[in-house]
Amino acid sequence: MTNMNRRNMLQTAGAMTFGAVAGCATQGVADNAAKTPFSVPVTTIPVVGTNEVFPVRRVYCIGRNYAAHAREMGSDPTREPPFFFQKPTDAIQNVAPGTVADHPYPTLTKNYHYEVELVAALSRGGKNIPIERALEHVYGYAVGLDMTRRDLQRAMGDEKKPWEIGKSFDRSAPIGPLHRVATVGHFTKGAIWLKVNGQIKQNATLNHMIWSVAEQIARLSLANELFPGDIIYSGTPENVGPVVRGDRLDCHIDGLPELSIRIV
Amino acid sequence: MKDDLRNAKFVIDLGPQPSLPIVGSDMRFPVGRIYCVGRNYADHAREMGHDPDREPPFFFMKPANAVVQNGATIAYPVGTKDCHHEIELVVAIGTGGKNISVEKALEHVWGYGVGLDMTRRDVQGEAKKMGRPWEMGKSFDESAPMTALKAAADIGHPAKGAIWLKINGEFRQQGDLAMQIWNVQEQIAYLSNLVTLEPGDLIMTGTPAGVGPVQKGDHLEGHVDGVGDLSIKYAA
Numbered sequence A: 001m002t003n004m005n006r007r008n009m010l011q012t013a014g015a016m017t018f019g020a021v022a023g024c025a026t027q028g029v030a031d032n033a034a035k036t037p038f039s040v041p042v043t044t045i046p047v048v049g050t051n052e053v054f055p056v057r058r059v060y061c062i063g064r065n066y067a068a069h070a071r072e073m074g075s076d077p078t079r080e081p082p083f084f085f086q087k088p089t090d091a092i093q094n095v096a097p098g099t100v101a102d103h104p105y106p107t108l109t110k111n112y113h114y115e116v117e118l119v120a121a122l123s124r125g126g127k128n129i130p131i132e133r134a135l136e137h138v139y140g141y142a143v144g145l146d147m148t149r150r151d152l153q154r155a156m157g158d159e160k161k162p163w164e165i166g167k168s169f170d171r172s173a174p175i176g177p178l179h180r181v182a183t184v185g186h187f188t189k190g191a192i193w194l195k196v197n198g199q200i201k202q203n204a205t206l207n208h209m210i211w212s213v214a215e216q217i218a219r220l221s222l223a224n225e226l227f228p229g230d231i232i233y234s235g236t237p238e239n240v241g242p243v244v245r246g247d248r249l250d251c252h253i254d255g256l257p258e259l260s261i262r263i264v
Numbered sequence B: 001m002k003d004d005l006r007n008a009k010f011v012i013d014l015g016p017q018p019s020l021p022i023v024g025s026d027m028r029f030p031v032g033r034i035y036c037v038g039r040n041y042a043d044h045a046r047e048m049g050h051d052p053d054r055e056p057p058f059f060f061m062k063p064a065n066a067v068v069q070n071g072a073t074i075a076y077p078v079g080t081k082d083c084h085h086e087i088e089l090v091v092a093i094g095t096g097g098k099n100i101s102v103e104k105a106l107e108h109v110w111g112y113g114v115g116l117d118m119t120r121r122d123v124q125g126e127a128k129k130m131g132r133p134w135e136m137g138k139s140f141d142e143s144a145p146m147t148a149l150k151a152a153a154d155i156g157h158p159a160k161g162a163i164w165l166k167i168n169g170e171f172r173q174q175g176d177l178a179m180q181i182w183n184v185q186e187q188i189a190y191l192s193n194l195v196t197l198e199p200g201d202l203i204m205t206g207t208p209a210g211v212g213p214v215q216k217g218d219h220l221e222g223h224v225d226g227v228g229d230l231s232i233k234y235a236a
Helices: A003-013 A067-072 A131-137 A150-158 A213-223 B042-047 B121-129 B184-194
Strands: A044-046 A053-055 A058-063 A083-087 A092-094 A100-103 A112-114 A116-122 A138-145 A173-175 A191-196 A199-205 A230-233 A241-243 A248-253 A259-263 B019-021 B028-030 B034-037 B059-062 B067-069 B083-085 B087-093 B109-116 B144-146 B162-167 B170-176 B202-204 B219-224 B228-234
Touching: A044 A092, A083 A213, A116 A191, A116 A213, A116 A248, A131 A138, A131 A213, A138 A248, A138 A259, A173 A259, A213 A230, B019 B067, B087 B162, B087 B184, B087 B219, B109 B219, B109 B228, B144 B228, B184 B202
Parallel strands: A058 A230, A092 A173, A100 A259, B034 B202, B067 B144
Antiparallel strands: A044 A053, A058 A083, A112 A241, A116 A138, A116 A230, A138 A173, A191 A199, A191 A248, A248 A259, B019 B028, B034 B059, B087 B109, B087 B202, B109 B144, B162 B170, B162 B219, B219 B228
């Protein structure tokens, strides 16, 4: 069913079901196109060079995927492999290139950290995807930030408790628009850096990843079936650190426009 | 950006959004986020090797598309040899908010259902040992079977009543909602300080003692007095 048909069906059924978050597109239906008592928005990410948007199904994030970052977090990257966690889709905060988006300092943290990351968005899914075919599943790439309530994350980890309040809270996933593979190709090397108030803080290259994007897709697909709409925050290099209200973050990956936010 | 994308076309098809039936209505309840409370029944905390003293509640999440409809037959999950059942009361949020007071918390509840917090226990255990996140153990595909929801307007707010799980006709978990360490209003209030709750959010409120492994071919039946009955089969 095309999206045009779905919109028509919504109109004739009189059912206002889901509306998009940042994109405000009214699309998506509940099972059987049933009416719902209220709307839950679909999270979408703009696609560069088009009027189209990428709807998000799940947000996967990888941890300790750059050796120096693993060490600064207290792990031994030679003995402890990277691992995956998730953020809810509504954590996405779309940031347009050329703007400095206001990003709210969240509640209940005194140690709010930035983590600049390459994000890969999938248009094809599967189980047990072989590494050599993995990149065929990627629709496009974006610059992203895995914002982290570091004190809450560490406290939970120390108590052997889940990390969500440290990683998966409101607005914890700022992201630039998606650039299609057809236009920009795949990203396996090149600089990735982050500045706070104009000072370089994180500065590495994408080939410092322990598991490449292809490997992450392959490994994730062993434990979860991947679907179109899944996106993967592919890890951050060393020198993560705190920001406070008023700070400006500028994030860069070679080949993509910068992502800028101001903490408010 | 909002107006420009009002009629934007989706570049991929996500299919229907996760939702749950509503008892007595042809409407469905759209699922936003799923929060789960950990170790909220004292006897379950003890069986997991912890002291159930009233430490603050803690939360993990499942993605909305982990929901499985009542009556389904599902495959034994990949990546585990120890998939566990955890029967739970599910709270559905109808009115969002942040910093919600305990006194007003139930006003935010739309209704209730019965759910299973299915768990890859071995995967969760490894993560706990290393202080790592729980998602691969808790937030995997088909990890949240749930019944249809009943509106609080119809059934009120159950604070006590039997909650149980049978496998192949035999009781495995038996408890009472009154055994929750943190009640529903306390969970809502606490959670709403950490995140802003939205309509469509679900809270899985914890499980009593008796969690254990499921096997291929098992028939799980879960029940909460006045709320519902859940029936799920694992394919042989």
